[in-house]
Amino acid sequence: MTSAPEADWRLFRGDGVPRAVTFPSAPPWRRFTPLQSMRPELPYLIERQHADVVNAALHLRRPLLVTGPAGTGKSSLARAVAHELRLGTLLRWAVNSRSTVKDALYQYDAIGRLRETTLSRDRGEREPSIGTFIRLGPLGTALLPSATPRALLIDEMDKGDVDLPNDLLTVFEEGVFDIPELARLPEDAADTEVHTQDHRGTVRVHQGLVQCAEFPVVVITSNGERDFPPAFLRRCVRLDLPVPDEERLRTIVAAHLGEEALREADDLVEAFLRRRAPGELATDQLLNAVFLRSGGVDLDAEGLLDAVLHQLTGAM
Template sequence: MTRGEPLGETLDRPTSRARVYQSDRNTVEAVNAALLLRRPLLVTGRPGTGKSTLAHHVALELGLGRVLTWPVTSRVTLKDGLYTYDAIGRLREAGRLASVAPQAYGEFSSGSEERSDIGTYLRLGPLGTALLPSERPRVLVIDELDKSDIDLPNDLLHVFEEGQFEIPELVRLAREPTVHVLTHDPGGFAEIVRGQVQCTEFPFVVVTSNGERDFPPAFLRRCIQLELPEPDVEKLTRIVEAHLGREATDRAHQLIETFLRRRAEGGMLSTDQLLNAIYLSLGDGTGTDRDELVHLLLRPLGPGT
């Protein structure tokens, strides 16, 4: 941390956090195995153990560019990750054209105009973008897969096995083999040929899970599995020093002990909470208000603690 640098710049930016990520030998070996075997890396661990940050760290270390992120909920389907098609928006545009230029609409309805506009209404999702042909692997985080519908892990298997998918709306366009579509990258476009997307370099996929449910055996066999343990006092000290400097570690022993004690008592605490509490303790002045705020920051995240 440099003097005067905002808290958000130090603790919350993915790139800043990735730069000071503290990996161990097991993590390095699991990442290398996933890259060499072209398999997803299934990372489990409690909140705050650095599951998503690992992906940003690998992207930074290997120069793999912007990380794609797919947040998973119970309503998400495989298609959401691959692409979206705004059919309603396209129909509305067709209706607008019909009202101002009936002849043009007739051409559109017969298919002659279809070639020029469908790509405007198609956008690749994070998984679909990660599977585009590229010189180097893209990095994709499928975040909190354990919150998904029960079928999603198995639905992902075919895509992981083949490294490809098709867009039926484009496959039907026999008159136009190549269509430009939007991607998940800001301002990004890609050429899709005959509706097929095939990766040239399999992406580095990090699937995160908080361990809230079990996954099907077939899915687990396809993944390289890595469990990130909660950091001990030595690793916490390294993390604090990496984020906040040596001065912080010299002044943070009591807070680290408090953090570990509350965690040992069954409290669910994340490393972010400790970093924020230490950051506040390094400010000018002390006093009751600051102590109470630090106490609030170290409150357990879950019930029953």
């Protein structure tokens, strides 16, 4: 009995034979452009009452603390706000257990400066400026004075140290920070050019002080894994994004992949809703499944649907 020919979508065969392949188009949410360009954002769907909370944070110049399960669009909300309000490239601070506010404000390469200064002296050249060895972090770049605010995503705050939220209070209240290495310079060297997080060249810092003119649009995401101190919560506007229901899921699929893809995905939506009850699933997992289906992938193949719609919590 002859086996059926392999489907065209299989780029990798696992037979050890090298072959030339043509990669198909990536999903819209996995296409990348240079950081300097503002790519068109995928449509971000948000309920009116949730958009009103975002607007409240914008008017109050307060950080927006967005909570909700994985896949509810917390990080995408920050990108959507930056795109819609033309706030430039979104700055991103991905928080982990080693994150500190100081590193998010600026980094100083003291060892690099010592090495380059020694080499310059040996060659009889002028010593490099200290600003060459200072780069503002995402938070520090967001606090630079500008006519319009920058947008900053502080992603997964609950992964940080327990003291991190309290360490942010002064920055959130005052919108200012200083760079001690520059503040100690003599008066004739008070202005120093330093690098920025978004690689847009250098900016001039006077006497080591950075003071925002407009408080940045700050979106902080949390998966709800940890409680934050009351003093931190008081300084934020809170938005809890709910898990999308079936109607919402269908709207999201149609907006990202089109009505035709949605019409062919009834069984995938049903499988997603069925599997979401016992374990956590993210909306982008459903989008991945529908995208593969619309590209000719047989998602009824044994194990493939399980691989795409795998639970995010519980046993593997």
